[in-house]
Amino acid sequence: MTSSEPYDAPSLSRAAEALERIAAALERLVPAAPERQDFSAADAFIFSAHAPHLSAVARVNRVDMALLRGIDRLRDILTDNTERFARGFPANNALLWGARGMGKSSLVKAAHADVNTRLSGVGGLAPLKLIEIHREDIDSLPLLMGVLREASYRFVVFCDDLSFDAADTNYKSLKAVLEGGIEGRPQNVLFYATSNRRHILSREMVDNERGTAINPGEAVEEKVSLSDRFGLWLGFHACSQAEYLDMVFGYAEHFGLAQDRPAIEREALEWAITRGARSGRTAFQYIQDLAGRLGKRLD
Structure with missing residues (x-):
């Protein structure tokens, strides 16, 4: 068919159907915006990037603060930081790192409950909300931040057992969200993470960068700079x-x-x-x- 010949109806119909299929496929690749969330339904939520959706947690699996022994100084530092944030004052993102089983995630959940209990009834202060995001959903943090930015509550976004292995580039999204991006972290959001590693990234990942980079020092600095986004480093060590x-x-x-x-x-x-x-x-x-x-x- 030459350019001077008119298009026949069947060809136009097939072309239109092909374009519709392409458009539908592209829409499926783009994450849908989460539905408007009712944050008054609970004090804790779990974020799922697949829907995306925030699921309310009716009963948080946590340990009473009084039962966390041997970490008194760390407990006081994290609780004070959390309370300042809940009161609307500046506070730091926190990385709780160190020995396994020493109460890192338990302390985050206990501090959240303790602060809400102490500030309950204080005029003008809404309950602090705890949002858990799974390690595999870290690349969806910008989407979650966009949802929380418009809310009237203050949030602690919590990621348990945060670490990155070789060929994993999701840490770059986390760096941009914490500090350095155009939008940055919303004023009503704080980020807490636990990890067995002080620098979050695996030793093999850093060593690989050192061995293959033209300037090894710059490559390593770029990797370990993720931990620098956390103003608080709380180290947990094996107990006696x-x-x-x-x-x-x-x-x-x-x-x-x-x-x-x-x-x-x-x-x-x-x-x-x-x-x-x-x-x-x-x-x-x-x-x-x-x-x-x-x-x-x-x-």
Whole structure:
């Protein structure tokens, strides 16, 4: 068919259908904007980037602040930072890093609950909201920030076990959101993350950059600069035997299980040895075993 010949109707129809299919495919690739969220429904939410959607959490899985032993100084620093933010004053993003099972994520959730309890009834202050975002959804942070920016509440966005491996470039989205992007972090949003790594990025990832870059120093600086976006670095370290037993008996007394202290001490130490670690998580796992054997609930 030459340019001087008219287009036939079937050809035009097929072309129109092809364009519609292409347009539909492109629309599926673009994330839909989240529905307007009712943040008064709960004090905690989980963000899912697939919908995208914020799901209200009716009952947060958390430990009472009084049961977090051996981290008093870290507890006070994070709680004070969180309360300042809840009151509308400047506060820092926080990275809680270090030994596994030492209460990093538990402290974030406990600090949120503690601050809301203490500020309850204070005139003009709405409850602080806790938003959990999963590690695999970090690249959707700009979308979440856009939703929270327009809300009348203040939010702590929390990511547990945050780390990045080789070939993972999502850390760049996080850097831009925390500091450095055009929009930056909204004034009503604070970001807390926990990680076993101080610099979040795997050693192999940094070493690879050092080995292949023309200027190794600049490559490494670009990688570790992510941690610099956090104004607070709170380090959690492995506990001593005395601190471990203090955690065990703190739980035992709280749940009414501390009848035979010598037996509990002996069993708790054996429990830690068989697992190769002393931590708050190990202590609570022993308490769960003890309560089960005694036929008691941990409510």
